[in-house]
Each structure stands twice: as structure tokens, then as C-alpha cells.
Amino acid sequence: MTVGIVGYGAFIPRRRIKLEEIAKVWGADAPAYKRGLQLFEKSVPGADEDTVTMSVEASRNALARSGGVDPALIGALYIGSESHPYAVKPSGTIVAEAIGAVPALHVADLEFACKAGTESLFIAQALVKAGEVEYAIGIGADTSQGAPGDALEYSAAAGAAAFIFGRDPGRLLAEVVDTYSWTTDTPDFWRREYMHYPRHGSRFTGEPAYFRHSMSSARGMMEKAGLEPKDFAHAIFHQPNGKFPKRVGKMLGFTDAQLETGWLSPWLGNTYSGASPVGFTAVLDIASPGDLVLLTSFGSGAGSDSFVFRVTDRINEVRDLAPRTRPQLDENKIYLEYGAYAKLRGKIRMAE
């Protein structure tokens, strides 16, 4: 039985802050950061935007491209995020209510640092494949925070992507060819209960965490599917900054042309659970029927999910039924100064 994506959608907030604007507050060397991290600006959620609101809009965009999937037939909804608005009380129920998928469905909020988004995709497609549900929606969304002045503050951004999985051949816009996951216990980045900002192992987040897991997962995926880098039209990796995804891609043998479309982080920042999923939506926006696409996420802690998708003919009919990702990233931007950014991100202590 072929399972695949029947609808996809992204949502990117309109606000941005430039790397220089953050650097000047902390006396950091902006040109060096830009060269080193390949980061120029990042998205910033408004005070009225969070994982739930972005997930609703991304899901509505996915439904718009689904060829009229009845939301009531969505049997499962998963949101992966490390910034669920409530510590206790699910995000998924709000999204399910808003898109009209309630009440006959299974809902769970997932958390696995930056790979919670692909976890939701992984589980959603598996349930459809098992025949448990007609349709399942997997969402990756985050409004992540880096501690003020920390390296993460230059990248932590906001965005969401949603994918509806089904097995109705008439609706598939990309088939799930195969999946693979690679996981170990590697404490490179964490946030304890009740803490506002995460902490990380600095350079330990690189080689033993991001690179080892991403490469092992991508290699395992290709080996399992009997594919090589040259077989893919596009590859998307987790993008904690601009540099890492390009480097890991090159190390695996992918070319710039294969990596370019899904590489959004220099202008979007790291949307954590949304990062590789949003990159994947940008790829679907321009992919051709028959294209093979490799999607490899990474989540600190640590693990990496990989997927191989094959794009179908239907992509040409549906991509313009909802806002494309790249225009959301490139147009109608609102640039913030650090003061307004600090206010919107709750970094200012308000009266009790």
C-alpha cells in the first residue's frame, strides 16, 4: 500500500530581526558571526503568535492543497515542538478544534528538541500505513528562544509546517518511499522543567551530536532504500544555522544545487521543530513529478529521522492552492529593533 502526503503547508511569521541588530546589543562581531554561521536574519513571532497559531495556519494551508480532504476524516494529529504554549494542556487539541478535526481523532504533542516535527510526520505516516486512520496530520512548529546574548539568540526563530498523510492514490502529491531513524543518548542541548531558556554543550553540539546523527541517519536511509546522493533531486537537513546543513550535505556527497531549495536558515533562522519540515515545503513548492527528496532532521538529545519521498504529478495542480513558502520568507517583512523584539519575546519583566 502506498502512503504519502496529500496536503502540505507552511506558515512563517512576518517579523524579522537582523543579526546585526542583536549583535550590537551584546557587542558581538556581526560580520564574523555572519560569515561563521551563515545567518543574516531570523523570523520573530508576534506577541499573538505561538506554536498553536502557526500550526493552525500551516494546517489550513495543507488542507487547501489536499483536494478537499474532510477534516473530520483526519484520525490523528501530532504536533512536534519544544515551545508548546502550555506545559500541561495539549497544543494539538486547539489545532484539531480549529481545523474541524475533532472529536474522533487521536492527538498528541511531541517533544524531541529540533526533531519533534519529523517525529510527528514519522508517526502520522505510520498510522496511515498501518490502516489505523484514513488521514493523519503531522506538524512541526516552534517559537524557540535563545538566552539573551547566547549564540542561540542569533538563530532561534519561528515557523511551522504541516503535512497531511493519506493513502488515496488520487490525492497523493508525494509518496513516502521509505523511512529510517538513528538515535542515541547524547546530551548536547537541553532545557530543564520551569527554565525559560535552553542550555547547550557549545562545540559538543557539533561533531558528536548534529553531524554524527545526521550523517548516520542519512546514510542509513540511503542504504536501506538502495539509493545514492545522485539519485535525489533535493535534500533537506536540519538547519540550526546556515553553515551546518550545507556542510553535512557536502560531506554526504550532495551538491549545492540539491541543497539550495530547502536551505532557508540564513534568512529564516532555526525554527527548531519546524526547520527541516519548512525547508521541505519550500522544496515541494518547486519540485517536479518524479523527483526523489531526502528529508533528514536532527534533534538534540539526540536523534535523526530520515524520509525518502517521491513527488507525484499532482504536485503541479496543488502547489498554488496555498501560499508558497519562499514568498512567505521573502515578502511583507517587518523589521524589528531589539527593544520591540525583547518585548514580543517576553524578555522584558512586566508588572505582576
Next chain:
Amino acid sequence: MRDVAVIGVGMTSFGELWRTPLRSLWAEAAIAALGDAGVDRVDLVTIGCMSSGLFTGQEHLASLLADELGMAGVPAARVESACASGGLAVRAGFAEIAAGLAEVVLVTGVEKMTDVDGADATYALGTAADAEWEGFHGVTFPGLYAMLARVHMQRFGTTREQLARVAVKNHANGLLNRHAQYHLKVSVADVLESTLVADPLRLLDCSPVTDGAAALVLTTVERARELAAGKPVVRITGSGLATDTVSLANRGDLAELGAVRLAGERAYAMAGRTPDDIHLAEVHDCFTIAEIMATEALGFFAAGDGGPAVEKGLTDLGGRIPVNTSGGLKSKGHPVGATGVAQVIEIVSQLRGDAGQRQVEGARVGMAQNMGGSGGSSVVHILEVV
């Protein structure tokens, strides 16, 4: 229906009366009105109050306040129609006497607003909007009137300066009223440079938060003539009450105050009067735009002519139809439940010839127009010397 007259008036000074609790404010006005009327026994007490619960944590006012005058046992009723609660209390008293249910009624209005801070006062006033479908989204009263102003400005070309002229005029009148909250001369420039509250409305376009109470004694015209002792008898010849949608989303025409027009038409019909017969009016200028729109809805000026009229001075003291000689809500202050009663007091004072420096010469027919919310309700009374 029996003819109804006002035989006594009394009010507190309006302002931030930190030392005075709600019950004492009310009693001061009531005692003054009863004294002015020369009566010590009434058949009914009506009380207009918008939100003593939210402003002071006290409900059940009718019994509480009747007892405050040592009148426990008397029939008493509180009425509420947001900022038109005072006007509604007048209407309720008027109706009981006209219907023969009472001979003498003490009509009162009161609001004690300064026991809460600004945000809580904004919230309390905001409950007069549609809480579920408009207040939920954060709109405030200045915000709702700002939206009406924007439509009026676009439709008719009403200018920012014309709005400011309302405040300038009413503050000039308030200088002549010892009961007014503000004795403050303001210029057009002062208004235009005051703090933005809700574009295009600024601080000096808005009526203030005020403590105060006002009271009237009503009886039949027949009884009034007996008690007059040479003073002019002031009769309520017209009373009109109307509603409109509370939510602006359901409002038919945002450039018109429909409830004011309907209440005015009903009052004119009862009194057998037309707008041309009115010598002066107190209108509900909770915001400058409200006065302009009210003068149009009451037929003093055609739709869209309210702005130019104030600019030309037609509503000044000494103009074609003086509006808000008391200083209006803008300068006299706006203790919401008391406002509608205080408006009637100003008209009575003018008709009696007691208005001192702000006296409108030859005033024999006056109107008081009170409004709730952003025009969701309105009460209009016409008073005449008989």
C-alpha cells in the same frame, strides 16, 4: 396620562472626590433636591447607576440608599442602561407619575468611579460594549467612538479641528459652572496636541472619570403649581427612549446614532415639538464626536453638518442653539449613572433662569439627551416652562 413637573434639583460637585463614598455622594444630592423641592416624603426612589459592582463592589443600591436617607420601606428601584442609566431613572420616575402610580418621586443618579485604577475603570466602562464579540478583542470605549469618528470624517469630511472645537466650547462653558470637574480653558491646539488615546481621538476629546451624584424631585404639574411659590414650573413635556445594536458589527449606519434619532423623534412627538423649537440642549458628549453626531441625530443640524456647526459657533453659548452650557460630560465630568440626571438639572436651571453667567436668555424649551454605550441606548427629555 398626567402632566409631570420637576420641583427640585440637587447635585454634588463633580470630580475626583476621594473623601466621599458612594452612599454619601448620593445622599448629598438627594438631600439637596428634596430641600429644593420642599418635600420630605416621596412615594418612590429611582436610581440610575451603571456599575457600582465593578466600581465599588456594591450592588443592591436601591435598598441601601433608601435606608441612607432613613427611608427604609419606601419603594425604590435601580435602573441600568450603561451611561444612559441616569436618563432612564428620569424616565422611570416620569412614567410612574404620569401613570398615577406615584405622586412624588425622588429621581437620582450616582457613580463612584475613582475607587478603582484606570485599567479597571476602562474595563468597567467597557462592559457596556458587547463583551463576548467586541470587548473580547480588546476594544475600549474611546476605541469604539474613534471608529465612529473615522466613518463620520470619511463620509462627511468632518475635521479633526471640528472635533477639537467641541472640547474647546464645552470647557469654556464649564468654566462658568461651579459644579464642573474641570475649570480649564483649552484651545484647539491643546486638544490636537493632547495624548493619543485611540486614533483619531485624543485625551482632550474624552470625558473624564468622575465621582458624582445628581437628584430631581418629580411630581404632577398640578401639585407643582401648588408648591411653586412664584417660581417657574418646569414640565417634562416629552420623554423618548430607544435602543440600537450594542455591537457596531450589527449597526446599520455607523455615521448615524440611530437610538438618539429614535429617542428624539419620540420625545418630539410627545411634546408636539420640532428641533427648531428647542432653545438649548444638553447632549451626551462622552467624546467630542458624540456631540457632533448627537446634534445631527436630534435634528438640530443635517447629517454631516454637525462638525461645521460647532466650528461656526452655532452651538456656543449665545449661538443659534447652545449645546452643553453646563460644560457637558467633557468639562463638567461624567459620573456615568449621574450624568443623565445632571443634564436635566442643567436644563431646569436654565428654564428657571438660575444658570447665572451661562444663562441662555429667554430659554423656555430645553432638551436633555443621554446615551448608553456607543449609541446602544438613548433617552431624550424635553422640558418646558409652563
Next chain:
Amino acid sequence: MFSPARAWREFPQRYRLEAARCTECGKVLYPPRLICPECGGRDFATEVLPRDGTVVTYTVIRVPPAGFTEQTPLPIALVELVNGVRLMVQIADVADPESLEIGMPVRLEFRRVSWDGEAGVIFYGHKAVRATG
């Protein structure tokens, strides 16, 4: 501030923009009512509102009510949707309040409308954003 119960009972309207169409005269009511103000009809069919419309009038609130401080200045508008239904909503993502105008095309997006401090519930609903393209 609203209680969770008070917000909850209106989720169909706030989250999904469900309105009621009078089966008698076709008038669309938002929020739904028990009786059609147009024709007195008592029978309604649930209908989801369109999300596109234009600004009928607006203001920018500078002195907010309690609970909206972090969102101030607070642009708020009366929006007429393409089916003629009007509703009061905030305007989100306004870079420059001077750029707002009557007649501006907008689209409704799902947003946090307000929240009960750091520890209380979050009230979700719709806001208008300037429509593009």
C-alpha cells in the same frame, strides 16, 4: 478576563468561524442566534465564514484595557467579510499604523487574542492581516 468556560462554549465561532445561515431568508448570523433578526426565522444551518474581507472602520488603541498591554498599540477594526458579515477583530502584523485605511483588504488569521497573564489560559481566535497578492 474571561473564564475558560466562557471562552470554551464559543470555540466553534472563535476557532472555526462558524456562523448560522437562516434557512428562511439566507441571512448569515455571526454569532448565531435563536431567531433571525431579518425575517424571524428559527431554522439555521451552520456555515463557516469566509476569511477575506475589507476594513469598514478602524482605530489604534493606545490606552488598552487590562490584559492587552503587551499588544499595545492595538489596531482594531470592524471588518466586512466578502459575504457581508461584519465582525470586530484586531489587526495583526501592523508595521506602521499610518498605513491602515478604510477599505483595506484583509484576511483573517488564527492568533492569540489575549491571555490571562503568564499563568492563566490563552484565548485564541482570529485577527485580520493585510491581504497581499
